[in-house]
Amino acid sequence: MKKILAIILAMTMVMALVACGGNNSSDSASAPAESTDTGAAPAEESGSAASGSVYWLNFKPELDETAQKLAGMYTEKTGVPVKVVTAASGTYQQTLTAEIDKSNPPTLFVIGNSAGVKDWGEYAMDLTGTAIANELNTDAYNLYDEDGRLVSIGYCYECYGIIVNPDLIEKAGHSMDELKNFEGLKAVAEDIHARAAELGFDAFSASDMDDSSSWRFTGHMANLEYVYEEREAGAVWTECPATITGNYMDNYKNLFDLCINNSTVEPSTLATGGHDAENEFKTGKAAFFVNGSWEYAAVSGDVPNATMIPYYCGVAGEEKAGLNCGTENCWAVNADVSAEDQQATIDFMVWLVSDPEAAELMVEQLGILPYKNAPASTNGFLNDAARYTADGCYVMDWATNYQPNVDTYRAGLVAALNQYCADQSDANWDAVKTAFVDGWAAQYKAANG
């Protein structure tokens, strides 16, 4: 008996060791190398290619598949090794911190907003006058540091607002023409919600407050407050203001209340989340879905007529509002890698936005590329944005990109909104206001103090 036990134990130990060893080897293989495309036979093909290599640290999980494919295509064509690593959702900062210090750091990474420039600007080379900068057709999405160096350039731009299913609106006996301001939106949403049982669908899809969804409200919807502050002051922000006034908090509340109280789910269940808002919209269970242009590919198959309307929130003159257009997708090239790698990276970037086949794939996934030789977008929501602009509506810029210590700031806002959703009292809304307005000042101080 003892012998058998001893043998079993010994075997377990060996198994454990083997398993560890196995794990280690696969770990080390899978960490960066899994996504490596080093090119099977670079020697023969790359006679003319530069000697550098490209390591692209991507922050958008949705883009990963396309990016890997593009990397493979580029390597096949030129022999230049391209490695693409995508940080898991919400861990880009962590991944960048770890990767940038390695002996083979990313040559191409993302600096998406002014806080990013502050943190990572010194690691980025000045892109002024480079081939990729010359490909741009607008300067609107570029980020400069304090010394005026061009540290990162936009590679696509996006828009967000309220996605609407016009078919359901009509089925409920309303028309899209009613959705021209907050009163109209409110009337339609409340009517649909009141008759949800009879209609078989509800107004808004779930407004979950878990990490996978809360950014739609603490990041995007919050933008309306910032934008109207900017408009009140008469100038767009060019850097993070130390304080905000919160003058348009009531408007934020208008729209937020409408979303949570005329929805497929009870407001008190939003804190934990776990509902599938996108699916509710796709399957026709909800007529409204607060999200952005990147959802077009996902929803247009099921809701081909899906269209996007601005954040109507009860501000005077909002009939002239457009969608929220901007980007956090900005490329920076590592200043600390060799000149060959920098050159190879810039060549790769130019190829991504100008090669017919590659740019087509990029446009399909990302929407509009602000480059001279990129194909036109097929994204319906971005076309909506262009239509609003053509009609003379004002664009709501992404002031939300200036949120100081963004993760901490938004976490505070989520906590306050959770309490408010569970019990919509004035006291709880005051806490939301505090987190929104004073939280901004506190985080600004923490970030700059």
Place this chain on the structure above:
Amino acid sequence: MSKKLRRDNSMIRQTRMWSPLFMGPVVAAFIIGFVWPFVQGIYLSFCKFKTISKAEFIGFGNYVKAFQDASFTHAFWYTALFAVTSLVFINVLAFAVAYALTQGIKGSNLYRTVFFMPNLIGGIVLGYIWSMIFDGVLSRYGTSILLESKYGFWGLIILMCWQQIGYMMIIYIAGLQAVPEDMLEAAKIDGATKWQTLFKVTIPNVMPSITICMFLSLTNGFKLFDQNLALTAGQPYIIQPDGSTINTTEMLALNIYNTFYGSNAAARGTAQAKAVIFFILVAAIGLIQLNYTRKREVQQ
């Protein structure tokens, strides 16, 4: 006699010659995986840095900031309360289960296996599973584990008990089985009641197990991170009038993590200083506790 001794000595010497070969890999792994990062970590706590290769020495500034941070103080007291509460619950329950399963109940091996199993699941997974379980119940009452600090606290206690009791139980079973039969028999003959036997004979004899279990559960309680992150991530927050927040269920390790990544990169030194303070704290508390319970162990 002396010849044998000499032969033994030469054998020992020969074995010693080989010791670097056998010790080497472990020592190397220990230095690479622990000693070097630890030393570097202490150095970084005196620096301003974004990435560790570009660190700039600034002296004690980080420590000053760490001690001034109200959220760190809150996290400390919350963690201490949690560690002590979980220590009591885990050890009392684990001992009770171990005691029950050494009484010769049918199928006790099966029970032991089942009780041990939760320990094999990772903390993050457990945290998410339990958050679903708790919210499944709490949502019937229109609330959530993210809305009340007390739910978060007791939720974490339940989770940790569920995970750790099985592990501690194994240690207690080993201890209980080592209690000499003759002592128990002598107690019985002397007419001791079951309770008297338990408190006067059994427990003093399992003190070594109690020492190690208390040490483990106390330090585990202080070091807790995954479960805390997955279950509540510090929610609910109390929003202070100045806009700052007190993350009511945030424990020390999570506070350090949030300081490191949540704020701007300039706060990384502060997070590092907090981590060093955290180490000293856990080491000191662990050692004091070890010393205290060791004194109560009986020599057999």
